[in-house]
Amino acid sequence: MPPEHRHRIQLIDTHYGGDVSRVVVGGIPHVPGDSVLAKRAWLESDGDALRRLLLSPPYGEPAMCANVVVDPDLAGAEAGYVIMEAMGYPFFSGSNSICVATALLESGYLPMGPPGRQVVHLQAPAGLIRAEVEHDGRNVHSVTVTCDTAWVLDRGRTADLPGFGQVTYDLVWSGCFYAVVDAAAHGFALSEPERPVLADFGLSLCLVASPDLELVHPDHGDTGPLAFVNLAGPVTEGDHGLEMPSVTYVHPGVVCRCPTGTGTAAQLALLADDGVLGVGDRVTSISPTGSTMGGQIVGRPDLHGRQGTTSTITGRAFTLGVTELVVNLDDDLAEAEGIWELLTGTAGR
16 A cells, blocks of 8 residues: 555543543644634534544444644633534533543643642633643643533423433533433433433434424534433432432433533533532532542523533543554545545645
8 A cells, every 4th residue: 555545643542431532632734723613613514524533433433532632722721622522523521621631741742740730721612621630740630620601591391202201301501502301200210221221312312302402502603403411310418428320421322431521510500500509519420330520510600691500520531542543545444535635734725
């Protein structure tokens, strides 16, 4: 095979609670766009073959996520990143933000300071993201991320799902639009053996509810069909203090192994609106696999004519390895031709 028929993409593979997040740090010379938000839009409209390549066999799996590291455009940001998931391109992701901060510091892409606490500012498509990192000078032990401010759009919506009957859900923005469902009200214990039926439930709710929803963000515009479902358990006292079971479904077909930052933030927004939790309160969200994520409400700002809820999430990601993918133009399974200009640095020039 001629050398010009192969190109290489450098990744740092990480995971949070078993959910793999791939951080692309090399091999993509130029993503068109003069901002992180514009680069996201270009990848979504013209460069989606990259997402499909990284999250589909033979290179990946749909349950993975990927983050393309790009130059930031906001003052104070040290690196930008565009998030790619099975559903497409969310504007924010808590677990991915924790993974990106971990990967960039542990790899030396961003300088790691003396052992202790280090604040890193990243830029997601949603805007500037503050990450407070605890590390020993070599390895990251925890990351606390300030989430995109969440707000509740609608309460008590219903959808008739084949095989599940009438389902009631609340609609929340937490970096993406979520349908949040009371798990117990629909017979779910949120246990690991339920994962297949939880996937069926999430799939059905997204398909049935989407035609009745206009998911338009005041700043980002039309965000597309419903793609996120959170199944929420009750807040109780447990080994971690206040605890709440949580399952995040990402369309199509992915049940996350970790609680997810956006799912946790959506639950906290509803609990704050209901007066169950207030500013300063902490809770640990727990997925069916036992993966945990700490959440804390830190503010209730006015946002888009509603009272929002700003939360932080805390967790730990682990570096799995540094990977160099070889993309072969002659491999029909790689769908490489759709991203060839992106890989060779000529896209948008």
